[in-house]
Amino acid sequence: MELIRRAIEMQSWAAAARRNGLTIGFVPTMGYLHEGHLSLMRYARESCDRVVASIFVNPMQFGPQEDLAQYPRDLDRDLNMIRSIPVDAVFHPDASEMYPAGFQTRVEVTEVTKALCGHYRPQFFTGVATVVLKLFNCVQPDVAVFGAKDFQQWVTIRRMVRDLNLPVRVEGRPIVRESDGLALSSRNTYLSPRERQSALALSRSLKLAQDLIDGGEKEAGAILAEVRRHIEAEPGNQVQYAELMDPETITPVNRVEGPALLALAVWVGKTRLIDNAVLAAS
Amino acid sequence: MELIRRAIEMQSWAAAARRNGLTIGFVPTMGYLHEGHLSLMRYARESCDRVVASIFVNPMQFGPQEDLAQYPRDLDRDLNMIRSIPVDAVFHPDASEMYPAGFQTRVEVTEVTKALCGHYRPQFFTGVATVVLKLFNCVQPDVAVFGAKDFQQWVTIRRMVRDLNLPVRVEGRPIVRESDGLALSSRNTYLSPRERQSALALSRSLKLAQDLIDGGEKEAGAILAEVRRHIEAEPGNQVQYAELMDPETITPVNRVEGPALLALAVWVGKTRLIDNAVLAAS
Numbered sequence: 001m002e003l004i005r006r007a008i009e010m011q012s013w014a015a016a017a018r019r020n021g022l023t024i025g026f027v028p029t030m031g032y033l034h035e036g037h038l039s040l041m042r043y044a045r046e047s048c049d050r051v052v053a054s055i056f057v058n059p060m061q062f063g064p065q066e067d068l069a070q071y072p073r074d075l076d077r078d079l080n081m082i083r084s085i086p087v088d089a090v091f092h093p094d095a096s097e098m099y100p101a102g103f104q105t106r107v108e109v110t111e112v113t114k115a116l117c118g119h120y121r122p123q124f125f126t127g128v129a130t131v132v133l134k135l136f137n138c139v140q141p142d143v144a145v146f147g148a149k150d151f152q153q154w155v156t157i158r159r160m161v162r163d164l165n166l167p168v169r170v171e172g173r174p175i176v177r178e179s180d181g182l183a184l185s186s187r188n189t190y191l192s193p194r195e196r197q198s199a200l201a202l203s204r205s206l207k208l209a210q211d212l213i214d215g216g217e218k219e220a221g222a223i224l225a226e227v228r229r230h231i232e233a234e235p236g237n238q239v240q241y242a243e244l245m246d247p248e249t250i251t252p253v254n255r256v257e258g259p260a261l262l263a264l265a266v267w268v269g270k271t272r273l274i275d276n277a278v279l280a281a282s
Numbered sequence: 283m284e285l286i287r288r289a290i291e292m293q294s295w296a297a298a299a300r301r302n303g304l305t306i307g308f309v310p311t312m313g314y315l316h317e318g319h320l321s322l323m324r325y326a327r328e329s330c331d332r333v334v335a336s337i338f339v340n341p342m343q344f345g346p347q348e349d350l351a352q353y354p355r356d357l358d359r360d361l362n363m364i365r366s367i368p369v370d371a372v373f374h375p376d377a378s379e380m381y382p383a384g385f386q387t388r389v390e391v392t393e394v395t396k397a398l399c400g401h402y403r404p405q406f407f408t409g410v411a412t413v414v415l416k417l418f419n420c421v422q423p424d425v426a427v428f429g430a431k432d433f434q435q436w437v438t439i440r441r442m443v444r445d446l447n448l449p450v451r452v453e454g455r456p457i458v459r460e461s462d463g464l465a466l467s468s469r470n471t472y473l474s475p476r477e478r479q480s481a482l483a484l485s486r487s488l489k490l491a492q493d494l495i496d497g498g499e500k501e502a503g504a505i506l507a508e509v510r511r512h513i514e515a516e517p518g519n520q521v522q523y524a525e526l527m528d529p530e531t532i533t534p535v536n537r538v539e540g541p542a543l544l545a546l547a548v549w550v551g552k553t554r555l556i557d558n559a560v561l562a563a564s
Contacts, residue, residue, distance in 0.1 A: 167422075
């Protein structure tokens with residue numbers, strides 16, 4: 001497994017693979033890996049001849065008040081986990097390699113990023129779209145694999161790829177959960193044992209919403225009020241958003257009459273967690 | 283010579299060339315070609331195994347009050363001229379092929395686009411950067427060739443390519459002029475014979491500025507006042523901007539003590555013309 005730190009070396013590696021007719025699968029990550037990331041790498045391993053993972057905590061997608069400095073990092077642990085897949089190359093550039101002096105280009109996907117995380121983190125998706133495009137240009141993948149936990153990110157990247165004619169197939173893979181339902185996240189490491197208990201309300205509320213729909217409720221407002229009540233019944237939980245959205249356009253759904261994305265962002269103490277499910281109409 | 287109208291067909295053509303180990307040179311144009319465009323295509327012909335030219339009048343770079351509808355078009359004439367190079371493929375998509383329903387992605391290069399044309403045409407460089415990136419993704423060039431007449435565009439594309447890690451070499455080629463000095467432009471077709479006479483003041487003023495510098499003048503303000511006076515002495519001419527700029531950063535130069543871009547935009551009657559030269563310090 002090669003560890004590559006320079007963009008130009010990553011490009012040479014990718015060009016050599018492509019010259020040999022090999023397909024490249026790519027999993028971009030911010031490191032501090034968990035089984036969710038590994039599931040994406042396994043999918044890439046099955047789909048392509050070569051697999052590249054990137055580990056890059058992208059400063060451009062963090063706001064000034066956010067957790068860039070504290071974001072958990074452990075490269076040795078990450079590399080050990082990645083070796084188990086196995087992955088062929090890990091791209092791990094410095095921030096100064098990705099954003100050298102004079103850097104001044106931004107990629108914006110304007111509509112699908114308006115609501116949800118895009119509303120509360122105004123710089124977030126511009127940072128994500130820009131870095132993912134840069135990573136694509138370094139890794140030259142045939143297939144790029146994203147986790148459905150960051151649902152709006154997946155939709156944004158799909159839209160960017162289509163809009164910019166990128167020759168990349170974007171695949172989304174299901175959320176991986178602990179046995180008690182908690183969606184895996186690098187930020188779960190911030191949670192105290194008590195907070196971790198409170199955090200279980202997120203995944204439970206997704207199930208609750210589906211049950212309400214199965215019981216005949218169609219009004220988004222009524223469903224969301226129940227979801228919010230359920231989450232905030234646990235100590236330390238505060239809902240940032242709980243929304244029912246069209247899963248393609250990320251615009252609000254008033255009545256659940258087709259597949260609807262229930263998207264949650266919740267402050268559990270000082271930790272912000274997200275979760276989601278695409279609910280089926282009854 | 284192939285005429286290709288679909289992005290996906292352009293990509294297949296490019297992928298086939300690359301699989302065969304052939305390099306691709308690319309010249310993006312808005313059509314209504316002149317010798318300036320052809321000089322770019324000849325350069326691409328000499329530099330690469332395969333040459334692609336695109337003809338696409340890009341709606342995204344025109345403002346609501348600008349000349350999108352009137353912009354001159356003559357595909358048969360263009361194709362005849364291109365055949366003389368010869369070029370291997372012409373990519374000529376519809377606007378609906380490049381911007382289908384739901385399109386919502388924009389690429390912005392933020393600093394080098396602030397002044398000059400970027401100041402007076404606020405949507406212009408976002409439209410240019412976005413479409414050029416899309417065209418690059420369709421044509422997959424090794425080398426892309428731009429004319430120095432659109433100097434700020436060339437700098438913007440160079441910056442975008444560096445910032446986004448695009449595996450493309452960007453080449454700029456000199457302005458091609460009529461024997462009397464008029465820079466070739468598709469928009470010259472808008473000029474009446476009298477306006478064409480007035481338009482000669484642009485190129486003359488570039489020479490005048492170099493003469494002033496050679497004579498010992500270093501103050502940008504003094505040089506630009508002379509340039510402006512010279513241009514507006516002709517009937518129907520109105521200077522939109524005349525600026526001395528750092529040719530890399532496109533920020534103002536107060537004293538000419540190294541290479542300085544003299545950039546002009548002038549209304550000649552109802553036609554807006556641009557011209558420029560990089561002046562040498564004395």
